[in-house]
Amino acid sequence: MRKSLVMLACVFGVGAVLPTAPPAFAQSSLFEVIFGQQQRGKRHRQRQIEKFRAQRATKPAPRVKAPSFYNYKPDAVKTVDLSPLAEIEVASAEPMVIPPIPQDEFERSLRHLEGHRIQALKEVGDALIEYYKANHAFVWVTDMKPNARAMAAMEELAAADMYGLSSDDYRVDVPGDDYDPTKTSERLREMIQFEVALSAKALRYVLDATRGRVDPNRLSGYHDFKRKEVDLVSALGNLAATSDAKVYLQGSNPGNDQFEALSAELAELRAADAEDHIEIAEGTFLKPGRSSPELKNIVAAIRKRGSDTLLVDHGITLMEYQADGGDLYTPELVSMVRAFQTESGLKPDGIVGKMTIGKLSGMTNETKIGKVILAMERLRWLPRDLGTRHVFINQPAYEATYMNNGKEGISMRAVVGKKSNQTSFFYDEIETVEYNPYWGVPRSIIVNEMLPKLRRDPSYLDRQGYELTDRRGRRVASRNIDWYSVGSKIPVDVRQPPGKRNALGELKIMFPNKHAIYMHDTPAKKLFSRDARAFSHGCVRLQDPRGMAAAVLGTSRDHIAQQIAKGRNMAEPVPGKIPVYVSYFTAWPGEDGTIGYYADMYDRDKHLNKAIKRTEQTRQAQS
Structure with a gap:
C-alpha cells in the first residue's frame, strides 16, 4: 500500500x-x-x-522558374558633341605664331564642329572623335565636294535592305555640287558636317552588319551570346584606305554560304510577282475515308508543291480527281498524300492535319521574307566562320547535323525542349562522349516534378533506383528525408545510374555549358516518328546517337558499340575543337542552298520582330 x-x-x-x-x-x-x-x-x-x-x-510546393522573355531595350542613340575636334591644335609652319594657322581645307573645317552635335550610338561617337583626332584628312570629300569613295559608300548604304537591314538607318543628306566659291567658309561647314555624318552612318552599318541590330541577350534568358566587339576606329581607317568602299561595307556582313543563300532567297522573294500560298481552312483535319470540302484545295496544293516524281507516280489520280472532283478522301488520294508527306519530311500517315496543311499551304511571300530577315539577323550573332567541322542543331527544324568541309556528314531527327522547358540558343565546343552515362537530375526537375511525388511517397526515388548523396558525398535514402522541409534548394544530389531505364540511354555528347544542355540517346524512340518533336526538358535527344558520336570522334560505329558493350560508365575525349551551334532559325538553307521554312515553335520570331521594330523606332526618333 x-x-x-x-x-x-x-x-x-x-x-x-x-x-x-x-x-x-x-x-x-x-x-x-x-x-x-x-x-x-x-x-x-x-x-x-x-x-x-x-x-x-x-502548402504549395516550391518551383524553379524557367527563363523569361524581356521587354527589349534597344541600343541607345546618344547626342554626340563633336566640339573636341574643333579644339584640335594643328602644327603651324611658323611655330612662333600663336594661335597656329590651319594649313589645309580639312584643318580649317574643324572649327565648324564647335557646338556641332550628331545622333549616334555611343561606340560610333567615340570612334569618330578618336579617329579624326589622329587623322587630319577628309575620307569622303575631295576638292570641296563628295568624292567617288563617298558615292560608292552611299550606294551600299542605300542597298542595306538586300542584307536584311533597313536603308533608312543609314540615310545621309548630300550637299549639292553648286556652291559660291566666294563663300568658302560656308562650304567648309557643309563638307565637314557631311564628312562626319557619312562616317557615323558607315560605322553604324559596320556595327549592324557585323553583330546585328539586336543584342540577343536582352531578348530573353534563353539567349546566351557574347556580343561581338568591333574596332570602329580601324574600320574607318580601312574605309579611308580602300579603293572600293562599297565592297568593304558589303564585307561587314557574314560571308559564309548560309548568308549568301539567305541573301539570294530574299532577293528572289522580293522579285516574285504572285503569292505562293494556297488557302486551306484553319482547323481542317481529314482522315482516310472521310469527306471534306477542303479536299479540292488539298489536291491543288499537292499539284503545285509535289515533286515531279510524285506528280508522275500519281498522275492518274490527279487526272481522275480533276474530272470527277468530290469531297471523299479515297484510298488513291490517301496514297498520294502519304507520298507528299514522305518527301516533306513528315510522318506518312495519310492524315491531313496541322503539320501537313502547313506544308501544303505554304507561306505567303511576306511571311517568308520576314523569316529570312530574322535568320540573317541571327546569323550575325554567330561566328563568321562556323568551322570546317561543326555540329548544327536547328530547333525549329528538329534536326541535328554534323558538317564536314561544307558537306553533311550525317543528319538526323532530334527532340528538343518543350515550350515550358525551352532549349537555349548558344554555341560552344564539344569536349567528350560519355558511354553508359549517369543522369544527374537537374534541380528544376527535382523541384518541379519529383518533389510533389516525394512529399506523397518519400521512398519514390529509392524504388525508382536513383542514387542520392549529401553535400559530403555520403549516400542517403530518399525515405529518410523530410521532403516537406525541403524548398527550392535541394540538400542532396540525385542521379540515375546507367542502365536500360536511364533517361540518357547509351551515351551523351558533352559540351559543358551553364544551361546543362547536351546531346544524348533516349529510350523513348517513338517520339522521333512525330513531326513536331518538342518533348524534352531542354537537352537534345538524337535519333542516331551512335552515328553522331562516331562523327565527332572521327571513328567508326563499331568502336562506339564496343565501348557501350563494356557496360561501365566511361568518357572519351573528342580530338580537336568541334563547335556546336544550338540554334534557332525558322528559315535555314539546306546543303543544296534551298531554304527550308519552319514554325516559330517558341514564339521567338515574334519577340525578335518587336526588338527590331523598337530599334528602328528609336533610331528614327533621334534622326
Whole structure:
C-alpha cells in the first residue's frame, strides 16, 4: 500500500496532498482518471500531428522558374558633341605664331564642329572623335565636294535592305555640287558636317552588319551570346584606305554560304510577282475515308508543291480527281498524300492535319521574307566562320547535323525542349562522349516534378533506383528525408545510374555549358516518328546517337558499340575543337542552298520582330 502511495506521489508531484486510503472501487476510479488523461493526451498529440501534416500537405510546393522573355531595350542613340575636334591644335609652319594657322581645307573645317552635335550610338561617337583626332584628312570629300569613295559608300548604304537591314538607318543628306566659291567658309561647314555624318552612318552599318541590330541577350534568358566587339576606329581607317568602299561595307556582313543563300532567297522573294500560298481552312483535319470540302484545295496544293516524281507516280489520280472532283478522301488520294508527306519530311500517315496543311499551304511571300530577315539577323550573332567541322542543331527544324568541309556528314531527327522547358540558343565546343552515362537530375526537375511525388511517397526515388548523396558525398535514402522541409534548394544530389531505364540511354555528347544542355540517346524512340518533336526538358535527344558520336570522334560505329558493350560508365575525349551551334532559325538553307521554312515553335520570331521594330523606332526618333 505504501508503495502505491509513493507512486501516486510521483504522479501528483512532491508536496501534493495524497488522498487517504480509499475503498477498492474508489482506488480503481482514480487510476482510470490518471491513465484516461494519458490516453486523451496521446490522442490530442496525434490529432495535432495529423493537423500539422495536413497543413504541410496543402502548402504549395516550391518551383524553379524557367527563363523569361524581356521587354527589349534597344541600343541607345546618344547626342554626340563633336566640339573636341574643333579644339584640335594643328602644327603651324611658323611655330612662333600663336594661335597656329590651319594649313589645309580639312584643318580649317574643324572649327565648324564647335557646338556641332550628331545622333549616334555611343561606340560610333567615340570612334569618330578618336579617329579624326589622329587623322587630319577628309575620307569622303575631295576638292570641296563628295568624292567617288563617298558615292560608292552611299550606294551600299542605300542597298542595306538586300542584307536584311533597313536603308533608312543609314540615310545621309548630300550637299549639292553648286556652291559660291566666294563663300568658302560656308562650304567648309557643309563638307565637314557631311564628312562626319557619312562616317557615323558607315560605322553604324559596320556595327549592324557585323553583330546585328539586336543584342540577343536582352531578348530573353534563353539567349546566351557574347556580343561581338568591333574596332570602329580601324574600320574607318580601312574605309579611308580602300579603293572600293562599297565592297568593304558589303564585307561587314557574314560571308559564309548560309548568308549568301539567305541573301539570294530574299532577293528572289522580293522579285516574285504572285503569292505562293494556297488557302486551306484553319482547323481542317481529314482522315482516310472521310469527306471534306477542303479536299479540292488539298489536291491543288499537292499539284503545285509535289515533286515531279510524285506528280508522275500519281498522275492518274490527279487526272481522275480533276474530272470527277468530290469531297471523299479515297484510298488513291490517301496514297498520294502519304507520298507528299514522305518527301516533306513528315510522318506518312495519310492524315491531313496541322503539320501537313502547313506544308501544303505554304507561306505567303511576306511571311517568308520576314523569316529570312530574322535568320540573317541571327546569323550575325554567330561566328563568321562556323568551322570546317561543326555540329548544327536547328530547333525549329528538329534536326541535328554534323558538317564536314561544307558537306553533311550525317543528319538526323532530334527532340528538343518543350515550350515550358525551352532549349537555349548558344554555341560552344564539344569536349567528350560519355558511354553508359549517369543522369544527374537537374534541380528544376527535382523541384518541379519529383518533389510533389516525394512529399506523397518519400521512398519514390529509392524504388525508382536513383542514387542520392549529401553535400559530403555520403549516400542517403530518399525515405529518410523530410521532403516537406525541403524548398527550392535541394540538400542532396540525385542521379540515375546507367542502365536500360536511364533517361540518357547509351551515351551523351558533352559540351559543358551553364544551361546543362547536351546531346544524348533516349529510350523513348517513338517520339522521333512525330513531326513536331518538342518533348524534352531542354537537352537534345538524337535519333542516331551512335552515328553522331562516331562523327565527332572521327571513328567508326563499331568502336562506339564496343565501348557501350563494356557496360561501365566511361568518357572519351573528342580530338580537336568541334563547335556546336544550338540554334534557332525558322528559315535555314539546306546543303543544296534551298531554304527550308519552319514554325516559330517558341514564339521567338515574334519577340525578335518587336526588338527590331523598337530599334528602328528609336533610331528614327533621334534622326
